[in-house]
Amino acid sequence: MSFFDNIAHGFELAFSWWNLIYCVVGVLVGLVIGALPGLGAVTAISMLLPFTFGFDPLSALIMLSGIFYGALYGGSIASILLNLPGTPANAVTALEGNALAKQGRAAMPLFMATVSSFCGSIIALIFVSVAAPAIVTVALDFGPPEYFSMMLLGLIAASAVAADSLLRSIGMTVVGLLIGLVGLDIVSGMMRYTFGVPMLAEGISFIVVAMALFGLSEVISNLEPNTRMEVLKPKTGLRDMLPTAAEARRSVGSILRGTALGGFLGALPGAGPTISSFMAYTVEQRVSRHPELFGKGAIEGVAGPEAANNSAAQTGFIPTLTLGIPGDAVQALILGSLIVHGIQPGPLVMTRSPDLFWGLIASMWIGNIMILFINIPFIGMWVRMLSVPYRLFYPPIIIFLCIGVFSVSNSTFNLYLMAGLGCAGYLLTKLNCPASPLLLGLILGPMMEENLRRSLLLSRGSPMIFIESPISAGILVCCLLFLIFSIYSQIRSRRRSRMADAT
Amino acid sequence: MPAIFRDKDFLAGCLFLAIGLFFAVEAPSYGIGTARRMGAGYFPLILGIVLALIGLALSARAVLQSQPDVMPRLFIRPVAAITASIVAFGFLLDRAGLVIATLAAVLVSGLASEETRFFELVLVAIGLTVVSVLLFVQFLGLPIPLWWRL
Structure with missing residues (x-):
């Protein structure tokens, strides 16, 4: 089938009544949860994941990804109005957005954030639909050693880029890998680390872990005293939203740069929307002809990062859907939900179930256009929603988490497990240990072990197989480069902070 | 209490060390096998040792550091x-x-x-x-x- 046939078929699927409804629901939930500070896309997706098990895979995927990009749009609202990141990927938007809001022009950055996000998404989606099929043709030649190396690269890249302390994030990845081993070992039929608890035989569900680490411990952190916030209430008439002609002109370049940067970074393992938005901000600051405006409300500092994070969010689907290697925690959850639906992730997804890929792409087009029309007229409503106090928000979140976790396997065991892991997660955030690498490790763990076993069986126990295959060797070199680069940059930043201490 | 026991790096390192050792000690009972025919304990044993080493490195670095990075309050x-x-x-x-x-x-x-x-x-x-x-x-x-x- 040609490219256009595929796209047309995708739209046919995405325009079915139910899929449209799932898309709307996902986008709306994402917008609302993304707009609430402290709750990001991972929380929203893990909360709703159990309820999508009954859907067919495409509908589930449509809804979950709707939540994801919806949350990125919503997150800019909290960043601009509250100066608190709605999701980590929108943190940098607060710098310029909130400065503008303090000048009484909040509606303008809100409007521009939506428009830039939209442009970033749409351009990136075109790239995804062209690039993904091309990558699949390469990936079809992958064998177990290539897969193992690729997963290793994904894990190392995610740890190297995401955190300030490499040892911590690699440690968390390994903890995730180890938790992933709990349960029945398929090859030997052995029960590992279950200690006679029958409920552990099927392993610890990634959903329970995601809900505990991203839902529960977030709620607990937000409930600490003295985390009050002040909502700026802007005028939200149409005239307040529009940027001046000069600002609009400057934004066009920012949006295009942000989209390109985000699209490139998003497709790489490890660097998701958050890093893209920070990089885009730095780029805008460097290329701007008015760097003195930054920090005082330069619209480029909203447009660039917002285009970048949405663009990265879309291209992040490339490694997940073509290679089965998720780049960040959100993609790990999406991959996990594919596995739950009985779809073996990897390059065969696109050939065996092309409906899934093209339907999803089409639904993301529809969803992004829908957001444009939902978000702009309702900017006033989002403002009002944010002034609802947190004490009214958290009980519903708790109940949603409880019912969701219960319905994973209709047992209360998972509830107690979630409560325990939630406490552990709270302690880990206090120790600056990032939770995303753990989640990635947990989901990739079983697949990594399987591919390691197969590779070494093929090579009769010789680890040279990972170097003898040129693709695998190339990937391993990338792993090494990532490690060296991140160790180097850590030493440099440490030396710099020591110099700052000395003076 | 000496400040080192409230240092973030030190505590995180100890946590990793404990988890790593726990998994590594338990692993041999599942059968290690050889690289060619891995037992159920092979992968967890390697990972457990790696995690324990990471934990050791993290704690050691904290001990060698002059200024402790104290963990924020738990509520x-x-x-x-x-x-x-x-x-x-x-x-x-x-x-x-x-x-x-x-x-x-x-x-x-x-x-x-x-x-x-x-x-x-x-x-x-x-x-x-x-x-x-x-x-x-x-x-x-x-x-x-x-x-x-x-």
């Missing part, structure tokens, strides 16, 4: 209240059904915040119970008991 009240709320939900769901479990969990979760107002919380509890019964049981059809079984 017990939200942790305890939220945990209690979930345990209450789980305990009551099997025995008394969704309605009572939801009401109880919301009321207990109210203890987590200083800003909770009692009447407001009761309203939230009733509203949430109605919503979860309608949405999850009636609309989505999840197999959750509404009341206790006789």
Whole structure:
């Protein structure tokens, strides 16, 4: 089938009544949860994941990804109005957005954030639909050693880029890998680390872990005293939203740069929307002809990062859907939900179930256009929603988490497990240990072990197989480069902070 | 207490060391096998050792560092209240059904915040119970008991 046939078929699927409804629901939930500070896309997706098990895979995927990009749009609202990141990927938007809001022009950055996000998404989606099929043709030649190396690269890249302390994030990845081993070992039929608890035989569900680490411990952190916030209430008439002609002109370049940067970074393992938005901000600051405006409300500092994070969010689907290697925690959850639906992730997804890929792409087009029309007229409503106090928000979140976790396997065991892991997660955030690498490790763990076993069986126990295959060797070199680069940059930043201490 | 015991790096390192050792010590009982034919214990043994080494490195670095990076305060009240709320939900769901479990969990979760107002919380509890019964049981059809079984 040609490219256009595929796209047309995708739209046919995405325009079915139910899929449209799932898309709307996902986008709306994402917008609302993304707009609430402290709750990001991972929380929203893990909360709703159990309820999508009954859907067919495409509908589930449509809804979950709707939540994801919806949350990125919503997150800019909290960043601009509250100066608190709605999701980590929108943190940098607060710098310029909130400065503008303090000048009484909040509606303008809100409007521009939506428009830039939209442009970033749409351009990136075109790239995804062209690039993904091309990558699949390469990936079809992958064998177990290539897969193992690729997963290793994904894990190392995610740890190297995401955190300030490499040892911590690699440690968390390994903890995730180890938790992933709990349960029945398929090859030997052995029960590992279950200690006679029958409920552990099927392993610890990634959903329970995601809900505990991203839902529960977030709620607990937000409930600490003295985390009050002040909502700026802007005028939200149409005239307040529009940027001046000069600002609009400057934004066009920012949006295009942000989209390109985000699209490139998003497709790489490890660097998701958050890093893209920070990089885009730095780029805008460097290329701007008015760097003195930054920090005082330069619209480029909203447009660039917002285009970048949405663009990265879309291209992040490339490694997940073509290679089965998720780049960040959100993609790990999406991959996990594919596995739950009985779809073996990897390059065969696109050939065996092309409906899934093209339907999803089409639904993301529809969803992004829908957001444009939902978000702009309702900017006033989002403002009002944010002034609802947190004490009214958290009980519903708790109940949603409880019912969701219960319905994973209709047992209360998972509830107690979630409560325990939630406490552990709270302690880990206090120790600056990032939770995303753990989640990635947990989901990739079983697949990594399987591919390691197969590779070494093929090579009769010789680890040279990972170097003898040129693709695998190339990937391993990338792993090494990532490690060296991140160790180097850590030493440099440490030396710099020591110099700052000395003076 | 010496400051090192409250250092973030040191504590995280000890945690990793403990988890790593735990998995590594348990691994041989599942059979290690050889690289060619791996037993169920092979992969966990390697990972456990790696994690323990990472933990050691992290703690050692903290000990060698001149200034400890002290862990921020843990707030017990939200942790305890939220945990209690979930345990209450789980305990009551099997025995008394969704309605009572939801009401109880919301009321207990109210203890987590200083800003909770009692009447407001009761309203939230009733509203949430109605919503979860309608949405999850009636609309989505999840197999959750509404009341206790006789």
